[in-house]
Amino acid sequence: MPLLLQHMVQHVTFPSGTVRYYFDSNLSQLRNLYDNTDVVFITDENVAACHPKVFGGQSPIVLPAGEEHKTLDNVGWLTNQLIQKGATRHSILIGVGGGMVTDITGFVASVYMRGVRFGFVPTTLLAMTDAAIGGKNGVNTGLYKNMIGTVRQPSFIYYDTTLLHTLPYTEWCNGFAEVIKYGCIFDAALLNELQMHDVAYYQNNATALNTLIEQCAAWKNKTIAEDEHEQGIRKLLNFGHTAGHAIEKLYGLAHGQAVAIGMVIACHLSEQETGLAPSVTAQIRTLLPQYGLPTSIAIHHQQVLEVLKSDKKRKNDQIDYILLTGKGQAVIKPLPLATIAHTLALYESPDSTRSH
Ligand SMILES: NC(=O)c1ccc[n+]([C@@H]2O[C@H](COP(=O)([O-])OP(=O)(O)OC[C@H]3O[C@@H](n4cnc5c(N)ncnc54)[C@H](O)[C@@H]3O)[C@@H](O)[C@H]2O)c1
Numbered sequence: 001m002p003l004l005l006q007h008m009v010q011h012v013t014f015p016s017g018t019v020r021y022y023f024d025s026n027l028s029q030l031r032n033l034y035d036n037t038d039v040v041f042i043t044d045e046n047v048a049a050c051h052p053k054v055f056g057g058q059s060p061i062v063l064p065a066g067e068e069h070k071t072l073d074n075v076g077w078l079t080n081q082l083i084q085k086g087a088t089r090h091s092i093l094i095g096v097g098g099g100m101v102t103d104i105t106g107f108v109a110s111v112y113m114r115g116v117r118f119g120f121v122p123t124t125l126l127a128m129t130d131a132a133i134g135g136k137n138g139v140n141t142g143l144y145k146n147m148i149g150t151v152r153q154p155s156f157i158y159y160d161t162t163l164l165h166t167l168p169y170t171e172w173c174n175g176f177a178e179v180i181k182y183g184c185i186f187d188a189a190l191l192n193e194l195q196m197h198d199v200a201y202y203q204n205n206a207t208a209l210n211t212l213i214e215q216c217a218a219w220k221n222k223t224i225a226e227d228e229h230e231q232g233i234r235k236l237l238n239f240g241h242t243a244g245h246a247i248e249k250l251y252g253l254a255h256g257q258a259v260a261i262g263m264v265i266a267c268h269l270s271e272q273e274t275g276l277a278p279s280v281t282a283q284i285r286t287l288l289p290q291y292g293l294p295t296s297i298a299i300h301h302q303q304v305l306e307v308l309k310s311d312k313k314r315k316n317d318q319i320d321y322i323l324l325t326g327k328g329q330a331v332i333k334p335l336p337l338a339t340i341a342h343t344l345a346l347y348e349s350p351d352s353t354r355s356h
């Protein structure tokens with residue numbers, strides 16, 4: 001390995017494999033990680049247009065952009081592209097993009113020829129802090145998110161935050177929803193730091209941004225090293241995602257926006273169920289708009305409840321909910337649907353009686 005890279009590589013070991021993390025790196029050195037003859041890049045059309053230099057003269061396989069393309073059909077299409085490019089068992093696939101690209105690349109790499117090596121160059125804040133990390137990969141089927149997938153770790157994740165210069169503002173905000181999530185469940189100091197700044201601060205301060213990304217990656221890595229297959233502590237990462245996913249699906253919100261609202265709902269539930277201090281809820285409610293995120297939406301709470309009933313985490317009439325016990329502290333607690341319904345009813349849209 002070239003000397004220049006050695007100081008910034010961190011090895012993180014999970015039950016299913018070791019991942020090399022190249023934090024705060026420069027794309028000009030990505031080329032040192034692979035052999036030109038064996039690499040195949042997978043990306044989406046936006047990233048291909050914004051960052052053609054990443055591919056070092058190779059022509060990547062380009063997917064259309066957007067969550068709706070994270071499908072089994074595209075796994076088939078990618079497989080054909082790989083065959084046409086002559087990819088072998090010795091090839092390494094490098095997914096360059098947001099979570100859509102990293103999820104589908106990880107999945108294709110897990111099944112192509114019964115598994116080939118893969119690496120990621122995440123290009124969204126969400127992928128840098130969350131989606132690229134942890135080895136979960138997969139695709140959607142119809143309305144069901146991530147229904148087909150595997151748990152398999154990439155060989156490396158390569159970070160160059162200059163890639164984020166072209167990221168639309170709304171995508172920065174989506175990423176910050178996950179960053180705030182780590183603060184809520186694990187790290188009160190992180191929440192305090194976020195309180196002092198805003199999106200523009202991190203956009204203009206590469207050192208602060210790289211530190212923030214490393215902190216989030218460290219929290220996710222620590223969680224997954226303990227519980228790769230989500231039997232226990234990994235579930236905490238779903239904070240804000242239970243109601244959030246339902247709202248995302250029903251009202252067509254971006255993932256980060258829906259998770260932001262889901263986190264506020266979870267805070268309200270926590271006040272009743274764990275005695276969370278209302279001042280913590282208030283602090284999170286103030287922080288979210290600072291990062292371009294909403295704190296509430298008028299819902300039809302019965303509709304949300306119906307979606308929750310189909311949640312993978314439901315057992316009889318209870319759902320394992322992630323609640324806060326304090327700032328930076330979370331627990332998993334089974335909650336009856338009736339309790340959740342009671343809190344959701346506070347968000348009821350005034351026009352729901354007309355449209356029901
Ligand atoms: N595997 C996991 O553990 C995990 C965790 C969280 C989320 N996810 C998955 O991640 C996906 C969401 O990830 P995402 O928010 O990164 O979405 P995304 O990959 O769809 O990217 C969002 C948008 O930004 C564009 N884009 C990406 N990088 C860009 C750049 N540098 N400049 C300009 N435009 C750019 C994309 O083309 C896309 O239009 C979902 O599929 C979700 O299920 C997976």
Ligand SMILES: [Zn+2]
Nearest residue numbers: 178241255259
């Ligand atoms: Zn999320």
